[in-house]
Amino acid sequence: MDAVKRYFRSPAAVVGLLLLLIVIAMAVSAGWIYPNDPLSLAGRPLVWPFANPRFPLGTDNSGRDIAAQIFYGARISLLIGGVATLIAVIIGVLIGAFAGFYGGKIDTILMRITEAFQTLPNFVLLLVLVAVFGSTLTTVTVAVGIVSWPAPARLTRAEFMSLRNREFVQAGRTLGMRDLQLILGEILPNALPPVIVYASVVMAVSILLESALAFLRLSDPNVASWGNLIGLGRDVLRVQWYVSAIPGIAILLTVLAVSLVGQGLNDALNPRLKSR
Amino acid sequence: MRILTLAGRRLAASLPTLFLILIGVFLLLQLAPGDTVDAMMAQMGGGDAATARELRKFYGLDLSVPMQLANYLWRLVQFDLGFSSIYGKPVATVIFERLPATLLLMTASLSFAFFFGLVLGVVAARGVNRWPDTLISTLGLIFYATPSFWFGLMAIVVFSIYLQWLPAGGFEDIGAVQTGFERTLDIAAHLVLPTLTLALIFLAIYLRIMRASMLEVLNLDYVRTARAKGLDETRIIAKHVLRNALLPMVTLIGLQAGTMLGGSVVVESVFSLPGLGRLAYESVIQRDLNTLLGIVFVSALLVILVNFLVDLLYARLDPRIQAEG
Numbered sequence: 167m168d169a170v171k172r173y174f175r176s177p178a179a180v181v182g183l184l185l186l187l188i189v190i191a192m193a194v195s196a197g198w199i200y201p202n203d204p205l206s207l208a209g210r211p212l213v214w215p216f217a218n219p220r221f222p223l224g225t226d227n228s229g230r231d232i233a234a235q236i237f238y239g240a241r242i243s244l245l246i247g248g249v250a251t252l253i254a255v256i257i258g259v260l261i262g263a264f265a266g267f268y269g270g271k272i273d274t275i276l277m278r279i280t281e282a283f284q285t286l287p288n289f290v291l292l293l294v295l296v297a298v299f300g301s302t303l304t305t306v307t308v309a310v311g312i313v314s315w316p317a318p319a320r321l322t323r324a325e326f327m328s329l330r331n332r333e334f335v336q337a338g339r340t341l342g343m344r345d346l347q348l349i350l351g352e353i354l355p356n357a358l359p360p361v362i363v364y365a366s367v368v369m370a371v372s373i374l375l376e377s378a379l380a381f382l383r384l385s386d387p388n389v390a391s392w393g394n395l396i397g398l399g400r401d402v403l404r405v406q407w408y409v410s411a412i413p414g415i416a417i418l419l420t421v422l423a424v425s426l427v428g429q430g431l432n433d434a435l436n437p438r439l440k441s442r
Numbered sequence: 443m444r445i446l447t448l449a450g451r452r453l454a455a456s457l458p459t460l461f462l463i464l465i466g467v468f469l470l471l472q473l474a475p476g477d478t479v480d481a482m483m484a485q486m487g488g489g490d491a492a493t494a495r496e497l498r499k500f501y502g503l504d505l506s507v508p509m510q511l512a513n514y515l516w517r518l519v520q521f522d523l524g525f526s527s528i529y530g531k532p533v534a535t536v537i538f539e540r541l542p543a544t545l546l547l548m549t550a551s552l553s554f555a556f557f558f559g560l561v562l563g564v565v566a567a568r569g570v571n572r573w574p575d576t577l578i579s580t581l582g583l584i585f586y587a588t589p590s591f592w593f594g595l596m597a598i599v600v601f602s603i604y605l606q607w608l609p610a611g612g613f614e615d616i617g618a619v620q621t622g623f624e625r626t627l628d629i630a631a632h633l634v635l636p637t638l639t640l641a642l643i644f645l646a647i648y649l650r651i652m653r654a655s656m657l658e659v660l661n662l663d664y665v666r667t668a669r670a671k672g673l674d675e676t677r678i679i680a681k682h683v684l685r686n687a688l689l690p691m692v693t694l695i696g697l698q699a700g701t702m703l704g705g706s707v708v709v710e711s712v713f714s715l716p717g718l719g720r721l722a723y724e725s726v727i728q729r730d731l732n733t734l735l736g737i738v739f740v741s742a743l744l745v746i747l748v749n750f751l752v753d754l755l756y757a758r759l760d761p762r763i764q765a766e767g
Contacts, residue, residue: 414596
């Protein structure tokens with residue numbers, strides 16, 4: 167309960183939470199407010215925002231409602247960000263847990279693999295994955311998850327290394343617990359909180375990675391995503407710059423919200439570090 | 443000398459990593475539907491099966507996967523990255539033509555981000571929890587959340603389209619033939635917006651790290667001693683604090699080298715700079731897998747090289763490393 171109180175004492179954390187709730191509300195309500203396909207033609211192309219009350223945010227190059235695309239885009243960003251983060255954290259925790267728990271040869275091998283992934287630029291690896299497996303929503307999400315796991319792995323490994331010889335683990339060992347029981351039942355619950363806080367960073371980066379991919383037209387073209395819309399707007403940047411500007415602000419606010427919530431959680435859960 | 447041995451040992455340790463990457467990426471590309479020959483045939487507007495077979499034989503694509511891998515690795519050791527059918531040149535040549543623009547962009551962005559991150563971090567740490575700190579930290583958060591390609595587009599709208607101060611893209615003015623100093627100025631003008639765009643996220647990260655590490659060092663006993671001796675604050679920071687506070691910043695350069703290379707893919711595409719990043723993008727679009735593999739190889743080499751340089755710099759800043767040997 168203290169942690170909750172501490173969370174709400176920070177104005178930045180509250181603002182972040184509010185922003186995130188708004189984005190979630192947009193994602194949930196998209197289907198009710200805009201029952202039509204957001205990628206279907208709605209009116210004249212390139213109507214400026216506020217010019218026509220039917221299109222509060224205007225229309226894009228081919229006459230599709232920008233507001234509808236923003237609402238549906240919230241779904242795509244949250245979906246890709248959330249699922250990719252889940253994938254990255256699961257792979258990272260598994261690899262980090264085994265490396266940290268066993269140490270020695272297993273640790274060396276697993277860390278070599280982690281290093282290899284870290285040496286390769288994230289975005290270049292993402293390009294390779296998309297070039298090989300194509301750019302459907304599923305492959306892009308999995309690819310973003312695959313390039314993001316090394317940092318959670320290192321974090322988990324460090325936690326496991328500091329926890330593996332604590333008394334409660336030794337007690338478990340004396341009781342005859344098997345390794346897997348120790349890893350999953352005893353150490354993992356204690357190692358998880360910092361990893362979960364760090365997941366907000368992974369999620370922020372995932373949303374940015376996907377939007378960059380979509381901007382380059384290498385993400386799924388059949389969904390209304392913010393990055394896709396920015397890429398479209400680039401063709402008419404000279405005069406109708408609002409087409410690119412609006413979805414960019416949506417990405418900025420969402421990433422900001424995720425980061426602020428993550429920071430708020432961190433401060434609430436580790437109060438001693440707050441003074442930094 | 444000891445520093446070099448130490449850094450050299452680290453360098454040697456990264457060789458297995460490099461091999462792991464190459465084998466992984468090579469096997470990954472085997473899974474790709476279609477190969478270079480398919481792409482070439484498509485570009486030629488189709489062709490018969492016999493031509494395709496001949497081409498596959500010419501490029502060594504008819505061999506077994508382990509044979510192809512062995513061939514590839516052997517050629518890499520001789521720095522032969524294969525032939526790019528799309529550009530009609532050896533991959534190594536294509537990459538080296540594109541490398542300077544990317545290196546220039548990365549160096550400029552890194553220096554910019556490092557310098558301003560340092561300055562802003564120091565200012566924020568000195569005014570901790572007062573308005574300069576709040577302002578700088580908020581700006582940092584916003585910079586971190588801004589998609590770089592979007593920032594680049596908006597910068598083009600403001601500075602190139604409306605104010606017409608800076609060029610919207612390209613590496614230099616192709617129309618005007620320039621030499622020497624004029625050409626340098628021209629290239630610099632073309633690089634201002636891309637540099638700012640690429641530096642944005644790193645600036646946000648550096649200033650946050652610098653602020654945290656300043657706050658930590660400012661609380662150490664030796665700083666208290668310096669204060670007690672009556673040294674003025676500016677001297678304490680310049681002479682005593684900065685050097686120690688810089689260590690995490692330097693570490694970060696090595697960690698961020700890869701991210702920066704990845705970021706240049708997007709930034710170079712926004713500003714149509716003829717660099718390695720845009721080459722990577724083009725080779726994905728054109729399914730030029732030879733070139734893509736070559737870029738992966740060169741970027742891994744670059745990251746390893748940056749880390750080597752960071753090790754050297756780190757040892758200079760922190761004499762304890764030398765003593766441990």
